[in-house]
Amino acid sequence: MKDQRAAExxxxxxxxxxxxxxxxxxxxxxxxxxxxxxxxxxxxxxxxHLEQHLAAAVKAGNWYARHVLARILAETAGRTSLAAxxxxxxxxLGDDQDSLSTTLHVLAQEDPASAREILLPYAxxxxxxxxxxxxxxxxxxxxxxxxxxxxxxxQDPDEGIRSAVVGTLASHxxxxxxxxxxxxxxxxxxxxxxxxxxxxxxxxxxxxTLPKIRLLANDGNPRVRAWVAIAxxxxxxxxxxxxxxxxxxxQLAADADxxxxxxxxxxxxxxxxxx
Numbered sequence: 001m002k003d004q005r006a007a008e009x010x011x012x013x014x015x016x017x018x019x020x021x022x023x024x025x026x027x028x029x030x031x032x033x034x035x036x037x038x039x040x041x042x043x044x045x046x047x048x049h050l051e052q053h054l055a056a057a058v059k060a061g062n063w064y065a066r067h068v069l070a071r072i073l074a075e076t077a078g079r080t081s082l083a084a085x086x087x088x089x090x091x092x093l094g095d096d097q098d099s100l101s102t103t104l105h106v107l108a109q110e111d112p113a114s115a116r117e118i119l120l121p122y123a124x125x126x127x128x129x130x131x132x133x134x135x136x137x138x139x140x141x142x143x144x145x146x147x148x149x150x151x152x153x154x155q156d157p158d159e160g161i162r163s164a165v166v167g168t169l170a171s172h173x174x175x176x177x178x179x180x181x182x183x184x185x186x187x188x189x190x191x192x193x194x195x196x197x198x199x200x201x202x203x204x205x206x207x208x209t210l211p212k213i214r215l216l217a218n219d220g221n222p223r224v225r226a227w228v229a230i231a232x233x234x235x236x237x238x239x240x241x242x243x244x245x246x247x248x249x250x251q252l253a254a255d256a257d258x259x260x261x262x263x264x265x266x267x268x269x270x271x272x273x274x275x
Contacts, residue, residue: 007045014038014046014072018053021065035068039075047077051084063093070100079107083118090133105140112141123149132164139168147177154181159190166193170200179204183212191221198224202231210235210245217248222257229260233267245271 017034020026038046050073057065066088073081082104089100108115119141122134135153138146146168153165166185172178182204185197194216201209216228229252232245249271252264 007043010038010041010043010046011049014049014053018056018065018069021057021062021068022060031068035072038072042076044076047073047081050076051081054084054088058088058091058093061093063095066093067095067099070103074103074107079110079114082107082115086118086122086133086137087130090127090129092129104137108137108141115141116143120149123153128158128161132158132160135161135168136164139171142168142171144172144175147172147175147181151177151181154185159193162188162190162193163196166196166200170203174204174206179206179209183209186212186216191219191224194219194221194224195227198227198231202227202234205235207235210242214244214248217251222255222260225252225255225257226260226263228252229263229267233263233270235271237271 013034017031017038020031020034050069054066054069054073057069070085070088074085085100085104085107089097089104108119116138119134119138122130123138125131125134135150150165150169153161154169156162156165162185166182169178169182169185179201182197182201185193186201188194188197198213198216201213210232213228213231216224219225219228229249232249235245249264249268252260253268255261255264
């Protein structure tokens with residue numbers, strides 16, 4: 001009876017917290033005290049109520065309430081909260097979500113097999129936001145079998161989905177199929193996707209990708225051209241020097257855009273230090 005009463009009291013405290021998070025005039029210190037009280041309790045009976053309040057906060061577009069309630073849910077339910085947290089994360093409420101994204105990949109990596117059982121249906125589902133989030137999180141629990149799924153996703157009409165796939169492909173390292181898909185994304189119509197692909201290819205540093213990377217030195221978007229320089233600067237300097245790469249970096253160092261010129265100069269410096 002006493003234990004049941006304690007759980008009921010905590011449910012009321014949770015309701016109080018959720019109500020306060022919708023009040024612009026609330027006492028933040030008081031709400032923080034309730035938050036810590038609920039985290040310290042770690043009562044699993046609260047999980048359904050936490051999930052309901054979290055879903056309501058997301059529906060209302062309240063990013064701060066999402067942040068607070070997601071933290072309590074994660075601390076209370078651990079990796080069993082992954083699905084609810086992913087649903088909350090998938091909605092863009094205008095904040096950076098750094099803490100929630102970290103929580104998600106930490107929980108997923110605690111039990112990759114269970115995480116993948118949750119993520120794979122979302123990654124092929126009809127909810128675009130949830131699909132994008134699931135594809136992103138699969139990059140932290142990758143498996144070779146994902147490459148067919150990712151090959152379909154790089155053709156998706158949604159730019160956000162294609163952009164999310166880039167990082168997940170990079171998590172497959174130097175597998176030829178993943179490299180080929182990243183190279184194909186250098187032709188993507190979105191400058192953001194092309195930039196992300198350049199970043200991943202620069203990180204992976206596969207010599208066979210250099211010709212396609214160099215071609216983007218003539219891209220119409222200055223940020224893409226800057227990332228050509230950044231990507232090239234990540235490659236080890238060959239012996240003897242590669243005249244094609246040197247010519248591209250010289251071209252970018254004379255670019256009309258100052259950011260492109262700066263990145264090309266920095267890439268040349270990195271190359272000289274490694275030679």
